[in-house]
Amino acid sequence: MKKNNIASLIEMKNRGEKISQITCYDYSTARIFEEAGVNSILVGDSLGMTMQGYEDTLPVTMDEMIVYGRSVGRACKDTFVVVDMPFMSYQASVEQAVENAGRIMKGCRVNAVKLEGGKAVCPQIAAITACGIPVCAHIGMTPQSVNSFGGFKVQGKGETEARRVLEDALAVEKAGAFMAVLECVPPKLAALITKKTKMITIGIGACAGCDGQVLVYQDMLGMSGGFVPKFVKRFADIGEQMKKAVSEYDKEVKSGEFPSAEHTYPKSDCSDEFLAQLNKEYDEEGQR
Ligand code: KIV
Numbered sequence: 303m304k305k306n307n308i309a310s311l312i313e314m315k316n317r318g319e320k321i322s323q324i325t326c327y328d329y330s331t332a333r334i335f336e337e338a339g340v341n342s343i344l345v346g347d348s349l350g351m352t353m354q355g356y357e358d359t360l361p362v363t364m365d366e367m368i369v370y371g372r373s374v375g376r377a378c379k380d381t382f383v384v385v386d387m388p389f390m391s392y393q394a395s396v397e398q399a400v401e402n403a404g405r406i407m408k409g410c411r412v413n414a415v416k417l418e419g420g421k422a423v424c425p426q427i428a429a430i431t432a433c434g435i436p437v438c439a440h441i442g443m444t445p446q447s448v449n450s451f452g453g454f455k456v457q458g459k460g461e462t463e464a465r466r467v468l469e470d471a472l473a474v475e476k477a478g479a480f481m482a483v484l485e486c487v488p489p490k491l492a493a494l495i496t497k498k499t500k501m502i503t504i505g506i507g508a509c510a511g512c513d514g515q516v517l518v519y520q521d522m523l524g525m526s527g528g529f530v531p532k533f534v535k536r537f538a539d540i541g542e543q544m545k546k547a548v549s550e551y552d553k554e555v556k557s558g559e560f561p562s563a564e565h566t567y568p569k570s571d572c573s574d575e576f577l578a579q580l581n582k583e584y585d586e587e588g589q590r
Pocket of ligand 1: 386
């Protein structure tokens with residue numbers, strides 16, 4: 303059993319210990335994040351934007367989620383891995399949701415699936431958890447509904463909206479979700495939801511009162527080119543460091559400085575006589 307599993311995460315919530323989650327989409331980065339000691343990795347469908355360059359998450363397919371999810375799953379020996387169910391892989395019916403949740407678990411060998419929505423997707427959450435698949439819900443600002451919201455906007459502002467978000471949280475918990483991402487929810491409302499439910503709440507643009515936090519790694523490491531939301535803290539400027547290193551490489555390749563003897567295999571070369579002989583045997587066009 304992994305060091306971070308559903309029981310250990312619930313115990314963390316009960317002890318009041320904070321849970322760290324970060325997005326990730328590939329094997330080598332997931333290995334680094336596991337070594338860094340995060341509790342959980344989310345293979346989010348944000349990969350549509352961060353890895354594939356789309357404007358939103360809507361074009362991402364099940365097959366793509368399985369490829370990315372499997373790469374992360376292989377790297378994580380002790381980190382709890384959650385994989386997103388992409389747009390229209392669960393909304394149409396309970397049967398479709400169960401089948402696709404099963405495809406993710408079999409294809410990626412991870413620990414849970416995540417799906418967006420509140421009351422409307424409770425039948426799907428109940429059916430997936432009944433199959434023994436842990437479900438992380440995602441409420442508040444749900445990016446797959448960007449067209450209904452008219453943009454990526456804070457949800458739960460005002461009394462009617464706040465009640466709706468709280469009721470969504472209570473409903474997904476009742477349906478069986480063990481964890482819920484609260485995205486772009488006002489801080490006092492997010493803290494109230496955290497107090498009112500036994501689910502682990504993971505905030506993004508919510509508040510420190512949540513049980514844990516998640517960030518998109520390209521945002522927090524300075525690797526995303528475009529707009530960075532207010533809730534993101536930049537922990538490093540890896541994008542700048544990568545640019546500097548690659549520009550150095552480019553210069554050294556062009557100047558001939560790289561590769562030097564240190565980075566070649568001169569000892570395995572044949573004798574100068576034999577190479578001169580080869581040179582004679584083959585003409586300029588490589589003909590014998
Ligand atoms: O897809 C994703 O990365 C997410 C996080 C932003 C929570 O859903």
